[in-house]
Amino acid sequence: MRRTPPPPTFEEIRARLMADGAVRVGVAPADILHRARRALHERRRAGYVDSMQFTWRNPERSTDPSATVDGARSIIVVAHPCDSPDEPRPDGASARVARYARQDHHTPMRESLRAVARTLRTSGHRAVALSDDNALVDREVAHLAGIGWFGRNANLLVPGLGSHVVLGSIITTAEYATDTPVPDGCGSCTRCIDECPTGAIVSPGVIDARRCLAWILQRPGVIPIEFRVAIADRIYGCDDCQDSCPPTIRLSGRHSGRVAAPGPGQWIDAWEVLDATDDELLTRCGQWYIHARDPRWLRRNALVVIGNTADPADSTVWQRLDAHRLSNDPIIAEHADWAWQRLADRGTVGET
Numbered sequence: 621m622r623r624t625p626p627p628p629t630f631e632e633i634r635a636r637l638m639a640d641g642a643v644r645v646g647v648a649p650a651d652i653l654h655r656a657r658r659a660l661h662e663r664r665r666a667g668y669v670d671s672m673q674f675t676w677r678n679p680e681r682s683t684d685p686s687a688t689v690d691g692a693r694s695i696i697v698v699a700h701p702c703d704s705p706d707e708p709r710p711d712g713a714s715a716r717v718a719r720y721a722r723q724d725h726h727t728p729m730r731e732s733l734r735a736v737a738r739t740l741r742t743s744g745h746r747a748v749a750l751s752d753d754n755a756l757v758d759r760e761v762a763h764l765a766g767i768g769w770f771g772r773n774a775n776l777l778v779p780g781l782g783s784h785v786v787l788g789s790i791i792t793t794a795e796y797a798t799d800t801p802v803p804d805g806c807g808s809c810t811r812c813i814d815e816c817p818t819g820a821i822v823s824p825g826v827i828d829a830r831r832c833l834a835w836i837l838q839r840p841g842v843i844p845i846e847f848r849v850a851i852a853d854r855i856y857g858c859d860d861c862q863d864s865c866p867p868t869i870r871l872s873g874r875h876s877g878r879v880a881a882p883g884p885g886q887w888i889d890a891w892e893v894l895d896a897t898d899d900e901l902l903t904r905c906g907q908w909y910i911h912a913r914d915p916r917w918l919r920r921n922a923l924v925v926i927g928n929t930a931d932p933a934d935s936t937v938w939q940r941l942d943a944h945r946l947s948n949d950p951i952i953a954e955h956a957d958w959a960w961q962r963l964a965d966r967g968t969v970g971e972t
């Protein structure tokens with residue numbers, strides 16, 4: 621008769637996860653996440669959630685680890701670095717990708733967590749690996765697992781590393797000793813609040829998604845006019861509240877031996893986004909959250925980048941935009957009209 625092996629010790633799990641690229645591993649209790657549950661309900665009531673689903677789809681589930689793993693006792697949490705040094709900006713209408721989205725950090729992290737979850741199941745326990753999933757509020761469990769502190773920019777900051785990390789977890793019925801939360805490290809600093817380009821950090825740790833460029837670029841539909849200039853050259857994500865954060869800047873690039881799968885890189889030519897087929901765009905950027913997997917949202921963003929960054933003195937720019945102003949897609953046509961007018965305004969005042 622085959623005997624069930626004992627579950628791995630925490631030290632064995634930690635060593636394996638660190639060998640796969642984690643920079644921190646901790647354990648949170650698998651209790652209901654009361655603070656996160658309260659925050660989800662309060663922020664929805666305040667209107668800050670806009671049309672986001674994610675963890676708001678079912679707050680009772682995303683804040684109850686037992687809803688995912690019946691009888692859960694522990695949550696093993698990892699942080700993987702996702703920083704990326706800046707590359708020179710190519711000429712032309714180059715669209716900027718936020719640091720975490722330039723490579724695919726989630727796939728190798730999930731594979732690593734799933735391998736440990738399989739080992740736990742072999743020993744007779746239940747175990748499910750999750751990252752960036754609607755079923756769990758990642759930052760809250762990472763905070764409880766002693767991975768880092770909540771910055772005023774809402775990101776989790778890892779001592780000695782900063783906030784350029786992605787987070788993942790294993791919820792399991794196996795019981796491990798839990799860690800204690802890291803104390804606040806922001807002190808009297810408020811730089812992220814002051815430097816958010818749209819005033820989206822409405823109070824420490826609280827983001828109004830209606831104003832946050834990271835959400836505005838993901839959200840389906842028309843981009844509100846008031847945010848289009850602030851988008852500048854961004855096509856996906858926004859790093860300003862991290863690029864202004866002293867501990868994050870000071871420590872960035874410290875962990876260069878990261879484990880990541882290839883991604884789209886930092887710069888994408890905005891015209892190429894308009895001209896590429898759906899398949900080409902999804903191959904290049906498919907790791908991103910793209911609403912309904914419809915690349916028209918990336919083309920819409922590319923038009924805003926073109927209006928903000930293309931050279932009004934280049935006559936070909938106007939012809940190329942005209943073609944999109946006649947698009948059958950009303951969203952594309954409207955954003956192309958805006959880009960055309962923005963270029964005209966920039967050309968008139970001599971701004972580049």
Ligand code: B12
Binds near residue numbers: 759
């Ligand atoms: C929805 C979502 C978004 C939305 C909304 C973000 C938000 N702040 O609510 C949008 C699209 C805007 C977004 C943007 C980004 N996101 Co996002 N996002 C998520 C997602 C899917 C759910 C987040 C969630 O549940 N929010 C619910 C609210 C209630 O939680 P919270 O914002 O963390 O709020 C906590 C704090 O306010 C704290 N708190 C309560 N009281 C107080 C008081 C004080 C004083 C303080 C300081 C804190 C505090 O408790 C709250 C609850 O735990 C998670 C993945 C997941 N499944 O968890 C990724 C996740 C949070 N995102 C991530 C990343 C990387 C980003 C971006 C940095 C990407 C980018 N460069 O553009 C930006 C950062 C924007 C920002 N400043 O928050 C990472 C975070 C990594 C980290 N180090 O923190 C996550 C964890 C994905 C992952 N698995 O790695 N994101």
Ligand code: SF4
Binds near residue numbers: 818819827
């Ligand atoms: S991601 Fe950008 S827009 Fe959103 S809170 Fe941070 S700085 Fe503001």
Ligand code: SF4
Binds near residue numbers: 773806861868
């Ligand atoms: S910029 Fe300052 S206040 Fe904001 S998260 Fe960083 S240390 Fe905290």
